Amino acid sequence: AQSVTQLDSHVSVSEGTPVLLRCNYSSSYSPSLFWYVQHPNKGLQLLLKYTSAATLVKGINGFEAEFKKSETSFHLTKPSAHMSDAAEYFCVLTGGSYIPTFGRGTSLIVHP
Amino acid sequence: EAGVTQSPTHLIKTRGQQATLRCSPISGHTSVYWYQQALGLGLQFLLWYDEGEERNRGNFPPRFSGRQFPNYSSELNVNALELEDSALYLCASSLRFQRSASTDTQYFGPGTRLTVL
Numbered sequence: 001a002q003s004v005t006q007l008d009s010h011v012s013v014s015e016g017t018p019v020l021l022r023c024n025y026s027s028s029y030s031p032s033l034f035w036y037v038q039h040p041n042k043g044l045q046l047l048l049k050y051t052s053a054a055t056l057v058k059g060i061n062g063f064e065a066e067f068k069k070s071e072t073s074f075h076l077t078k079p080s081a082h083m084s085d086a087a088e089y090f091c092v093l094t095g096g097s098y099i100p101t102f103g104r105g106t107s108l109i110v111h112p
Numbered sequence: 113e114a115g116v117t118q119s120p121t122h123l124i125k126t127r128g129q130q131a132t133l134r135c136s137p138i139s140g141h142t143s144v145y146w147y148q149q150a151l152g153l154g155l156q157f158l159l160w161y162d163e164g165e166e167r168n169r170g171n172f173p174p175r176f177s178g179r180q181f182p183n184y185s186s187e188l189n190v191n192a193l194e195l196e197d198s199a200l201y202l203c204a205s206s207l208r209f210q211r212s213a214s215t216d217t218q219y220f221g222p223g224t225r226l227t228v229l
Contacts, residue, residue, distance in 0.1 A: 034217065043116070043202055043220035090155070099168055100218065102155045 002027040004093045006103035014111045019078040021106045023091035026072060031095040033074040035065055038088045038105075047089075050074060061085070086110045114139065116205050116221035124227045125193050133188040133224045137205030143167075144186040145206070145218060146178060150199035158201075161186055193228045200225050 007022040025031055032051045036044040048059025055067040065076045074091060091103040117136045125131050137144050146158040157170040161180035169176075175191040184205075190197055204218040 036220070041200070041223075041225065043118075043222040044204075046217060046219065049217055094216075099157050099160065099170075104154045 002029075002031075002093055002095065002101050004091050004101050004103040006089075006091050006106045008106050009104065010107045010109065012109040012111065013081045015083055016080050019076070019081045019085065019108065021076040021089050021091075021108065023074045023076065023103060024072055025074060025091075025093045027093060027095050029095040031093055033065075033067060034092040034094075034100075035059065035063070035074075035076050036090045036092060038090065040087075044090060047076070081108075081110050083110050083112065116203055116219055118201075118203050118221040118224050120224060121222070122225045122227070124229065126229050127193055127195060129193050131190045131193060131197075131226055133190075133201050133203075133226070134185065135188070135203030135205075135221060136185045137203075138219055141205035141207055141219075142184050143206045143216075144180055144184065145204045146186070146188050147202045147204070148172075148199045149202055149223070150196070155202070159188065190226070195228050198226060198228045 003026045005024045013019055034049045035047040037047050038044045047063050048057045048065055050057050050067045058064045063078045065074055067074050086108055088105045088107050090105050093101045119134045123131055143162040145160050148156045148158055158172055159178050160168045164180050178188040180186045200223045202223045203221045206216040206218045
């Protein structure tokens, strides 16, 4: 069985400060990992993905994530938060199954 | 390139009625996935279609069903609607599952907001 744990249900930052959204995974297979963002009442937009190539993955809008096998983590970071980054973020795992496993989501709040 | 489209955007039904939701995948994608996103419950996997066949279904009752057409578009049908079926229903598409499916990226549509009164 595989699982994804997003360690924070809410993260609050000030505009211009760094963002860290944490994701741990568990899988018996080589994982593929994704981060998606969802703005209110919208679908999910792919931010970035890891598929066993480079462990540091760069995505859209200045986001990046680092795959750490020893820590079974895939944390999402951004050096400087923007008001438009306020949204729900989902960490997603595939590997060994055609059905993705979604984390419960982290709500990012950005204060002016 | 057009993305995944879903219709209608909003749907209001009453208990006991049937709802039909539609999804058109990205051109060239043969797999379609359906998810339910109810308040407080996260994304729950509903159904997966590929090449016209149902490949897998999540832990939902049989009144949730669907199909995939020869052009790879898909319908989700929900019969005997209940209040707790109120949710955002998301459709996603990806490439053919035979191609290293575990790495294939899913691309999501904007969703259909179903409200059951």
